[in-house]
Amino acid sequence: MMSFTSPFSLALATIIALSLLGVPVGQAMIGGSVLYLYLKGMDMGTAAEQLLNGTYSSFLLLAIPLFILAATIMSSGSILDRLLRFCNAIVGRFPGGLAQVNVLQSIVFASMSGSALADAAGSGKMMLAMMTRDGKYTRGFAAALTAVSAVIGPILPPSIPMVLYALVSGASIGYLFIAGVLPGLLLGAVQMGLIYFLAKRRHYPVEEKVALREMPRITREAFPALMLPVILLGCLYSGVTTPTEAAGLAAAYALLISVVLYRSIGWGDIYHALITSARTSISIGMLIAGALVFNYVITAENIPASLSVALKTFDLSPLGFLLLVNLILLVLGAFLEGSTIILVILPVLLPTATALGIDPVHFGVVAILNIMIGLVTPPYGLLLFMMTKIADVSLMELVREVLPFLAVMLGALAVVTLMPDLVLFLPRLAGYTG
Structure with missing residues (x-):
């Protein structure tokens, strides 16, 4: 002991x-x-040695600031407005129109953000203002929906949490990205289904239908931005680029369409985007640095092997282990920042998962889905506290509106956990042999 x-x-x-x-x-x-x-x-220099070896030997880490830069540029200017008009034209006509738009824009914005907090603070903040204008929706419901829809982003590609998981697990970032597509869409589907039910029950308004003749123009305006994930994934799976090169291409493409095509940003906006992305990247970089050093301590204490031996005494099946991991990560996700869990906790659990024959790509998607749900799990979910400040609502009101969404999201998590083929279907089509 x-x-x-x-x-x-x-x-x-x-x-x-x-x-x-x-x-x-x-x-x-x-x-x-x-x-x-x-x-x-x-030797005290071991800390610096681990930090330098972990960062300078990982070309993959360069993808993180590049994805952040692409997201920052794409959320500037008129691109976001064009995407929101496109989403409204698609689902605004259904019960709970603006609420449905909130979820769809999170799915679309996922191709630019890769971060739940960035989604909530960026496009989510704009959706919150739109939903509460003229009293169409209560601030509590709008804030809760903005929080839960934001967790979809890091499940869909490109995903910063998946880049971090690839770093600690050695799993292919390309296969992880595509593995998140169906679970991410499932998460969006269950949220939109619940909105439909609540809209009927609470008599939420339907948005004015967009005329059919307007659809080509709206789609044409949004099309260049919508092509970003297509170009990104196409380059990855065709073998034209590495993940890091794809991230650089995404940033260059975002800059190109913003400056040349849309002409929506100037030099001042570009400077602001560079500063903002640099600050975010530095904060993530410091977290990675600390995790790399602490992971050495964990390894030196032989904790992964000790945990593996302890878990073997319970004689857990692969499914039993995954259910236990779900419970652990849901609890930790309600208290800790997601990147910390990925960098510190998952390396401890991975050896046991590997020993039980659990596919590392499936395990990664299940783990990240858990961690994202933890962001909106009461009482300490990080997104909950963020939205109380942005929306100026009480935590109690926010939690009350979040709970139904939490229930359907846990249902989606159960499906993803119990059906690995759902996660691995697209990767296998792309050549994955796991």
Whole structure:
């Protein structure tokens, strides 16, 4: 049994204490890990060595700032407005029209964002204003829907969480991207189905139908932006580019259509996009750096092997293990930031999953879906707190509206967990042999 005064326990306590004091999680993990090395009498330079080896040897990590830059550019100017008009033309005529648009725009915006928080703060914030204008929807419902629809983004490609999972698991980022398509669409479908039910029950309004003659123009205006995921995935699966090169191509394409085709941004907007994406990338980079150092500590303590031995005593089947992982990640997701879970917790669980014969791509999609649902799980889901500030609603009102969506999303999670073929169908069509 681990002593409370052991180097690992003290390192863990340090990380928690620093985090509670407001120190960013990445720096807190580095501080706790350095303390562990000191108490164990190990070379203090090991921390820097692990950090440098982990970052400079991973070309894949360059994809993260490039995807963020592409998303920042695409959400500037008039591109977002064109996409919202397109979404409204498709689903605005159904019961709960604007609510349906909110979900569809999250699916479309996923091709530019890859981040649930970016979706909620960007296009989601605009949808919140549209839904609450003239009192069409309550602020609580609009905020809850914006939060739950935002979790769709990181399931669909390109996905920053999947890039991080590929980093720690060695799984193919291309196959992970395409594996998320059907689960992401399933998540959107169950949300839209619930909206239809609630709209009938609560008499939510239907938006004015867009004339059929207007559809070609609206589609034509949105078409260049809609082509981004097609170009991205096409380059990946044709073998023309690596994932990182595809991310660079996505950023270049976003800049090209924004400046040349739409002419919706100027030099000031480009500068702002570069600064914003740099800040976001740095915060993620520090988290990765801290996780790389702390993962060395976890490995040095032989925790993955010890956990694997402990789990074997329960004689879990692959399905039983996945259900246990679901429970663990749902609880952790309600308290911890998603990237931390992917970088620190999943490497501990992966050896057991591999030993049980669980496909790493299926395991990754299930894990990331769990973590995303955790963002809207009461009482501490990060998206819940974010939306209370953006929408100026009480946490209690927000949670009350979130719970029905949480129920159907857990149902979608159960389907994805129990049916690995749903996740692996598209990757296998693309040549995956797992």
